[in-house]
Amino acid sequence: MDVHKGLFQDLVVVEFASVLAGPSVGQFFAEMGAEVLKIENIKSQGDVTRRWKLSSENPDTSVSAYFSSANWGKKSVCLDLAAEPVRELVHCIVRKADIVLASFKAGDAEKLQMDYNTLSQLNPKLLYGHITGYGSEVARAGYDAVLQAETGFMYLNGEKGGAPLKMPVALIDLLAAHQLKEGLLAGLYRREKTGQGQYVEVSLLKAAISSLANQATNYLVAGESPQRMGSEHPTIVPYGTIFQTSDEKELVLAVGDDRQFKTLCQVLGDAALGEEADFSTNYRRVQNRVALIQKLRKLVARFTQQELLQVLVEQNVPAGAVHSVPEALAQPLVQPQLLADQKNQPRGVRQIAFSSPDSVPLPLAMPPALGQHTVEVLQNKAGCLAVEIEKLAQKRLVFPAEQKKDN
Template identity: 35%
Template sequence: MGGSDRVGSLDGIVIADFGRVLAAPYATMVLADLGAEVIKIEHPRGDETRAWGPPYAHGQATYFLSVNRNKVSRTIDLATPEGLAEARELALGADVVVENFRPGTMRKFGLDHESLRAVHKGLVYCSVTGFGAGGGAALPGYDLLVQAVGGLMSVTGTTEPTKVGVALVDVLTGLHAAVGILAALRHRDRTGEGQLVEVDLLSVLLSSMVNQSAGYTLAGVVPGLMGNRHPSIAPYEVFPTADRPMVLAVGNDRQFERLWAALDLDPDPRFATNSDRVAHVDALADLLSDRLRTRPAAEWFALLTPLGVPCGPVNDLAGAVELARSLGLGPTVDVDGLTLVANPIRLSETPATYRLPPPELE
């Protein structure tokens, strides 16, 4: 699909991308897939993730390849007058500037929002930080650190706090940055005025913890480690089977009644309602585990799914990609010989396009 000439929703939008590593590059890749022209401005050493391997593919780190398609690379040394002049020219010629340096870094180079907006009134400027530009400006914005101090690890794991298996906070922050940029561009369409878009990893995490955050802010509940369980729904966790783990994600009483009947278990008043099941979750898990161990996961999936009981085996990534393919979701795309994960946004008239592979360093 490389080299597609289809026009995307953001065709004509130019982004000067000073972002590095993951959050900002993910945001700009999403926008690039939707048609924006993204100029990735790198130090001559290159983005840090170019060296984050193994694994490698085609001689490049797959980490870098995962978030940098549809971009062109421009190596610029901001420590030189020539580099600084080139960077300023690119920024002033763009519709959007994206950066995720520590607060104050871009001001040192005269590439901050205020300096550029004084010349370019229509500029949308997105700044991605770890902890904001105020009291947290000096704190390093690493995903693992934010998962820890932001509370995510306190509810993840069974016997000790555990990080999520991917830099999820960075990805969520990139998505929020992309939404903020699109909102600012819509405002500019109406008024001609650009604006500053600020997102930080800690605020994004607190917002993304949704029901857990609301349980604290509204009811004063401070959750602890839950493993694979849900604080408000049961059964909603991982169970053993005869061959491999599977999940049950039973969200209402009707689904539970069908599950209970399919497992041929005796009626039990302890499990009559969802609130009852949450109150007796250990006893419920023991009964379900004993029964589910009697058959393989695939058999339970084939039996329960037609009944409308949400369930499924715990797949590895290979199994997950194959499942998406079997459902016709088209999870991967070929971009000049590189098999990359497809953009998940499906637009009927202006779909995502895959015009360029991740750029090599100049």
């Protein structure tokens, strides 16, 4: 294996997925060296996120900022899966593929003959990763904001006494993406042993519930229904609490044990506070949360953000500045996580955040324009002649990027 081409350099991934969850999995495999073919619907003008644009973006480009969050390193093939001659070409591609990623709504995969039962007969070694809203037996489509509401995340998020809040990223989509990666990696391991492919399904519902973690067990074990607490933690104090410094900046504390709390008090110039009976143990701090937070706010407000953070970090007290997104992306340690364009300007974020001999960052092509690789893929993967592709394009069954739409 050429280590410079990635661990999955021999894998072919066919992506029928759109929006964020499935495409995130596709980009993960692209970052690991796989060839990822993104099949996009000509009738809907491709992945819907191509048109989810900020007011500051170019309205004429097919590559939006949102689309760029999960589509680096892929080849875009734009066509009409409802047309029989096109389906046959895609079936030719799937016969040579290793993984299919899908997020079809209930019944659509079967209607288009792109379901697992159909494709596995063409390719028994195929791994079919399917993201659904509520499971393949439920026709209802899944949307991240709705799942955040239905699984308790929105109820928990927000200030005490305030309204429920949606997370500012599509959290449930991302959780489902991680689950599907894990399932497919397990499937690849199984295939190495048995030679057989399999169907791997992840629902947004189950991915969300599995991630409720301690909030779920707070109810299941202790019988206490979790409530909104802002950024604070139900069983650790001070953990997640935001404080304002003398220069009107913000920092967060994440003190997880009694030793750290005593050190915090020493740094803040009130060592006696760490010895008081009401605050000396985490259990007592949870019981006396309000009184302690009031005292800490006054102490923290005597320092500037930078001077206090420097000492807290030196003394191994968990604390950090509250950053804006630009500030977060500007951190030196973050730079290897960013993807750059041809002018070496950061334009994307890598899906891979682990370090191993097989996770060496590979150069990735920028997110593709709609249909950018239609001709290349149909010729090289499906054996379609240029003249045949031209005929399909004239019938508006495929969309090569160089073809201009007149509608």
